[in-house]
Amino acid sequence: MSILVDSATRVIFQGITGRQGSFHAERALATGTRVVAGVRMGKGGTSHLGIPVFDRIDDAVSETGATASVIFVPPANAADAIEEAINAGIGLVVCVTERIPILDMVRVRSQLKSSNTVLVGPNTPGIAVPGQCTLGIMPQGIFLAGRVGIVSRSSTLTYEAVEQTTRNGLGQSTCVGIGADPVFGLSFVDCIERFNADPQTDGIILIGEVGGSSEETAAAYLADIEDSKPVVAYIAGQSVPVGRRIGHAGTIMHYGTGTAESKMNALACAGATIVRSPVQIGEQMASLIDNGL
Amino acid sequence: MYLFEYQAKDLMRQWGIPVLPGSVAITGVQAREIAQELGCGPWAVKAQIYAGGRAQGSFSDAPRSGGIRFSDSLDDVQYAAASMLGATLVTPQTGAAGQCVSAVYIEPQVKTQGELFVALLVDGESGEIVCLATTRGGESIEEQVRYAPESLIKTLLGSGSGIAEKVGVRIGSALGLEQASCTIFADILQRMHQLFVTHDLSLIEINPLGIQENGRLIALDGRMAVDNNALFRQPKMASLGSRAETDAMEESASRYGFNYIRLDGNVGTFSSGAGLAMATLDAVVDLGGKPANFLDVPPVLEASRVKQAFLLALTDSRVRCLLLNIFGAGIMRCDTIADGLLLAHLEKPITVDVVARLAGTNAQLAISRLERSGLPIHFSPDLASAAKMAVELAATPDRPKSRGAITGQIGRWFNTLGHRGR
Numbered sequence: 001m002s003i004l005v006d007s008a009t010r011v012i013f014q015g016i017t018g019r020q021g022s023f024h025a026e027r028a029l030a031t032g033t034r035v036v037a038g039v040r041m042g043k044g045g046t047s048h049l050g051i052p053v054f055d056r057i058d059d060a061v062s063e064t065g066a067t068a069s070v071i072f073v074p075p076a077n078a079a080d081a082i083e084e085a086i087n088a089g090i091g092l093v094v095c096v097t098e099r100i101p102i103l104d105m106v107r108v109r110s111q112l113k114s115s116n117t118v119l120v121g122p123n124t125p126g127i128a129v130p131g132q133c134t135l136g137i138m139p140q141g142i143f144l145a146g147r148v149g150i151v152s153r154s155s156t157l158t159y160e161a162v163e164q165t166t167r168n169g170l171g172q173s174t175c176v177g178i179g180a181d182p183v184f185g186l187s188f189v190d191c192i193e194r195f196n197a198d199p200q201t202d203g204i205i206l207i208g209e210v211g212g213s214s215e216e217t218a219a220a221y222l223a224d225i226e227d228s229k230p231v232v233a234y235i236a237g238q239s240v241p242v243g244r245r246i247g248h249a250g251t252i253m254h255y256g257t258g259t260a261e262s263k264m265n266a267l268a269c270a271g272a273t274i275v276r277s278p279v280q281i282g283e284q285m286a287s288l289i290d291n292g293l
Numbered sequence: 294m295y296l297f298e299y300q301a302k303d304l305m306r307q308w309g310i311p312v313l314p315g316s317v318a319i320t321g322v323q324a325r326e327i328a329q330e331l332g333c334g335p336w337a338v339k340a341q342i343y344a345g346g347r348a349q350g351s352f353s354d355a356p357r358s359g360g361i362r363f364s365d366s367l368d369d370v371q372y373a374a375a376s377m378l379g380a381t382l383v384t385p386q387t388g389a390a391g392q393c394v395s396a397v398y399i400e401p402q403v404k405t406q407g408e409l410f411v412a413l414l415v416d417g418e419s420g421e422i423v424c425l426a427t428t429r430g431g432e433s434i435e436e437q438v439r440y441a442p443e444s445l446i447k448t449l450l451g452s453g454s455g456i457a458e459k460v461g462v463r464i465g466s467a468l469g470l471e472q473a474s475c476t477i478f479a480d481i482l483q484r485m486h487q488l489f490v491t492h493d494l495s496l497i498e499i500n501p502l503g504i505q506e507n508g509r510l511i512a513l514d515g516r517m518a519v520d521n522n523a524l525f526r527q528p529k530m531a532s533l534g535s536r537a538e539t540d541a542m543e544e545s546a547s548r549y550g551f552n553y554i555r556l557d558g559n560v561g562t563f564s565s566g567a568g569l570a571m572a573t574l575d576a577v578v579d580l581g582g583k584p585a586n587f588l589d590v591p592p593v594l595e596a597s598r599v600k601q602a603f604l605l606a607l608t609d610s611r612v613r614c615l616l617l618n619i620f621g622a623g624i625m626r627c628d629t630i631a632d633g634l635l636l637a638h639l640e641k642p643i644t645v646d647v648v649a650r651l652a653g654t655n656a657q658l659a660i661s662r663l664e665r666s667g668l669p670i671h672f673s674p675d676l677a678s679a680a681k682m683a684v685e686l687a688a689t690p691d692r693p694k695s696r697g698a699i700t701g702q703i704g705r706w707f708n709t710l711g712h713r714g715r
Contacts, residue, residue, distance in 0.1 A: 020624070076525060101523035102415050103493055109420030110452035125622065139622040139653040154568020159620045159653060160676065167675070180567065182417040209568055212417050236571035239578040240587055241388070241554065247345050247498040247516035249412035249425055252438045252445060277579035278572035279677035 002174040003149065003194040003201075004092060004118070005068060007132040010036045012060050012069040012090070014081050016048050020096075021072035024137050025049055028070075031140060033133045036064040057088045068092040070126065070135045078122065079104035086117045094135045095122035098181075105183035112185060119185025125155035125177040128162075138162075138175065146171015148285055149195035149229075151188055152207035153180050153214070157236060157278065161205050164282025170289065173201040180209075188218035196228055203230045203289050205281060206272065210237035213257040219266035230288040231272040234281050235260045294519045294534040295343040299398045301497075301515030308488045310481055310499075311511045315400030317341065321375030327399040328370040335402040338362045338373040340382050342392040345500070345516060348432050350384030352377070353391060360384065360394070363402050370399065403511070408501030409468065410434050411482070413450070413489050422450045422489065424460075424482065428468050430501035456486050474508045481510060492530055493523030549601045551590050558583025560687045561612035561645070563602065565590045565625045573618045576676055582684030585612045592625035599633025604641060614646040616683035618676055621654030631659035635666055646671065646686045650679035 011028070015021040016038025026049055029035050037060040038048050044055030054060040057069070069090050073081040078097035085093045086108075100122050112119055120127060126136015130143035142159060144166040152158040158177050165172055176191050178184060188206060195201045208215035215235060222228055238260040256262055264274045275284050296304070299317040306312050314331060318324035328336045340347055340360035347360030360382045362373040374397045383391035408430035416423040426446045429437035438445045446467050450456050461479025470478055481502070489497050496518040503513045524531040546553030552567065556574075560582045564570035570589035577584050586609065590602045606615060617634070621627040630651070637643070648671045651659050663670050671686075673679035 024623075075522060099522045101493055101526070102495060102520050103490060103523065106415060106420055106422065106452045137623040139620070142653065152568070154566060154572075155622065156564070156566030156569035156620045157572055159622055160569065160572065163620075163652060163675070183415060183420045184417075207568070209571060214417075217418065234572075236568050236575060238571075239574040239584065240571050241556065247386075247412065247496060247518075248410070248434050248500065249414050249496055249498045251435055253414065253416065253423070253425060253447075255439060255442060277576050277680075279576050279579075279675070279680065 001198050001200045002129040002132065003191070003198050004120075004127055004174065004176065005129055005133045005135060007032065008034070009068050009133050010034050010064060010066045011133075011135060012037045012039060012057065012064070012066040013051075013072065014039045014057065014069055014085065015072035016040060016051065016053060017043055018072055022048065024070075024072065025051065027140060028134045031134045032131065033135070036066050057084050057090070061088045061090065066090065068094070068135060071095040071097055073097055075099040075101070079108050082108050082119060083111055086111055086115045090117060092118050092120070094120045094124065094126045096124060096126060096136050098123035100181070102181075102183055105181065109183055118190075120176065121179040121181070121184060123181045124179035125158055127177070128172075128175045130172055136177070142166055143175075144169070144171035147173060147200065147202040147289065148205055149173050149191070149198065149201040149203070150175040150205045150207070151191040151195070152177055153209050154207060154236060155180070157207045157234075160278055161207060161281050165205070165285060168282050168286050170282070170286055173198060182212060188214050189221045192218060192221065192228065192231070196225075201229060203232065203285050204228075205285055206231055206233040206267070207281075208233065208235045208263055210235065210240065210260050210263075211258055213254045215263035216257045216266045219263070219270040219272070222267070222270035222272060228271065230285075231267075232275060232281060232285045232288065233264070233267045233272040234275050234278055235263045236278065238276065294521055294524065294530070296517040296519065296533055297341045297343065297396065298339060298515055299341055299396065300533050301517040302398075302512070304488060304492070304517065305512055305515055308484050310484050310488075311509070312515070313400045313403065313511060313513070315398055317396050317398050318374060319378065319396050321371040321378065324374030324397055324399050325367050325371040328364075328367055331399065331401055334370075335363055335365045336370050337400050337402045338364055338370055338377065339398045339400070340377045340394040341396040341398055342382055342384075342387065342394060344384055344386035344392060346384035346386045346432060347382065350382050350387070352380045352382055354380060374399070403503065403505070403513070405501070405503035405505060405513070407504040409504065409510070410500045411485070411502050412496065412498035412500070413485055413494075414496045416449065419449055421452055422486070424448045424450055424464060426464050426468060434500060450486065454490055456483055458483060470504075471508050474504065474510060477508070477510050493520045493527050494518065495520045546588075546605055549598055551588060551602050551605065553605060554587040555609075556584050556586055558585045559611050559613040560683050561585045561606045561609060561615040563588050563590070563606050563615060563617045565592060565619055565630070569618060569620055573616060573676070573680070576680040577616065577684055580680055580684045582680070582687060585609055592623055594624060594629065596629050596632035596636055599630055600636035600640065603634050603637035607637065607641065607643060607645065612645055613687040614648060614683050616679060617647060617649040617651070618679060619650070620652050621656060626655040627651045627653065627659035628655040628662060631662045634663065635668070638668060643668065648673060648679050648683040648686065650674070650676055
């Protein structure tokens with residue numbers, strides 16, 4: 001088992017004919033992902049990489065029974081693409097696009113509230129279930145099907161955690177990049193909840209970074225639930241100096257959150273095991289699982 | 294992208310938010326003329342930088358002189374302006390390097406009965422625009438809110454294109470404003486919100502919003518930031534912009550789209566992806582090493598741009614060892630990084646130790662290209678061993694370095710590229 005997607009997930013690529021969309025659709029197909037349709041206005045009725053292309057996502061859904069979509073659409077139109085996917089009733093939308101205007105995401109978030117769609121991202125490397133399904137841009141050749149669930153805000157640190165858990169033989173059940181933008185969909189909490197319910201997952205790696213309050217929210221959730229699988233947490237940016245800032249609003253918005261220390265403290269108090277260096281992520285997870293914690 | 298106070302006030306004026314008359318000057322004489330036009334003093338002379346905390350700040354060459362000065366005479370206005378211009382102002386928000394003052398803003402000094410703080414920004418958690426307001430405005434606001442968090446009123450404003458008047462009235466009365474002031478506050482809030490959504494701002498902050506004797510409100514300062522991701526559809530805002538960088542190397546980095554921050558150590562770092570770049574620093578620090586910089590090179594297709602990033606990292610004479618940590622994925626491929634390193638070497642021979650950890654897309658290709666180049670690069674299979682080696686090499690006393698020339702077939706290829714002026 002896995003979370004969010006599996007080998008049966010039928011996937012649409014929005015923006016399949018673009019350079020990025022095309023490149024990653026081809027790789028997804030090569031790793032066994034069931035890519036069933038592409039969407040590109042003006043290219044409806046054609047096919048790309050042997051996949052039928054539709055003008056509109058509704059038609060792609062009704063023709064192919066797709067349940068998930070990946071978005072490779074330029075930033076100016078990406079929010080519209082997400083909304084089209086929501087309106088077409090897609091259950092899972094992964095938005096790889098980065099640099100989407102924040103107020104566009106504010107609009108998308110309000111649409112998500114009245115829908116059943118789960119949005120992953122934006123600015124995410126996507127989701128990977130080793131050997132079954134790749135939605136996004138995660139590199140090939142580093143995964144090993146296994147026991148650890150990985151959830152991360154940073155793309156590159158997702159791969160770092162994957163490599164370490166492949167190297168020590170634990171392997172991954174599902175890897176999720178929740179994205180590095182301030183306004184986003186699926187959260188750490190949503191992923192922890194799903195990993196705890198997933199029989200294949202034996203431990204959870206949570207990778208956060210300075211800024212925002214998602215890690216503190218995850219800590220509050222972990223402290224709240226009765227029981228959780230072991231969580232190893234690493235927060236990137238402990239050694240980065242506090243940047244220049246303008247005004248006071250950002251600071252007083254969430255007092256006592258946002259720094260690496262506040263996040264590590266909150267997670268440690270909630271029972272997570274904190275590693276201070278990114279190189280310790282894999283071995284720490286292994287020792288927790290070996291000790292049956 | 295940040296705006297200066299004078300730019301923010303121009304915008305507020307256009308949008309009907311009450312501000313004092315005032316104007317910007319770039320010389321002492323000009324400041325005097327503006328003050329004269331504004332009428333009899335006293336006047337406020339305000340250094341224009343992309344940061345707050347100006348009154349608490351000080352100039353590096355004249356400690357105890359803040360970035361906001363009140364003057365009673367035209368001579369004093371001119372003197373204050375001239376002494377600020379060209380000087381570097383350090384405030385709690387600028388970082389130790391401070392920011393150079395290239396303009397001052399002159400406006401009348403006014404008396405207020407109270408100072409409010411009001412700001413709009415996007416709250417990531419709720420995904421909505423949020424209003425922050427408190428009666429404890431002024432420069433000590435952060436301490437005020439820390440000790441009396443209940444004094445801060447947070448109101449989610451939803452995701453619509455406008456807000457109702459009653460929202461502002463409710464916040465105003467929660468702040469304890471008189472009824473007349475509440476109505477004015479509500480009007481200001483609606484205008485701030487309009488300005489925020491129309492111009493894709495990520496922050497608008499008025500601190501202080503002064504309460505005058507007659508109950509009127511007036512914006513005495515203004516901070517605005519524009520969402521960089523929306524500049525493509527905000528040509529007017531983009532034209533106002535420049536960036537806040539003051540460090541020459543940081544400025545050159547931003548021109549090429551790199552995120553570079555100068556730090557105090559001697560281990561140079563080079564990564565792609567903000568998360569991995571931060572993690573690289575954390576790994577070095579955890580081993581007792583001291584990073585010389587943070588460098589995040591965004592995924593690019595051209596080796597010539599990667600070359601610029603290497604030249605930037607290697608220009609720093611404090612760097613004893615360069616730690617290269619790359620996880621190729623998406624359009625960031627390891628071979629592009631390797632090519633960039635070799636191009637940089639052609640332009641300026643590398644004389645420091647380089648430790649490379651290359652993983653992900655095309656890692657093997659990159660390693661074999663670098664190995665065949667003959668450059669003395671230490672390869673590490675993972676971040677743990679790479680960071681350890683880099684920290685050790687940086688701590689080793691000076692020794693003669695071989696100036697590795699690029700040799701072999703790859704070398705010839707690169708030399709051809711070099712001669713083409715790439």
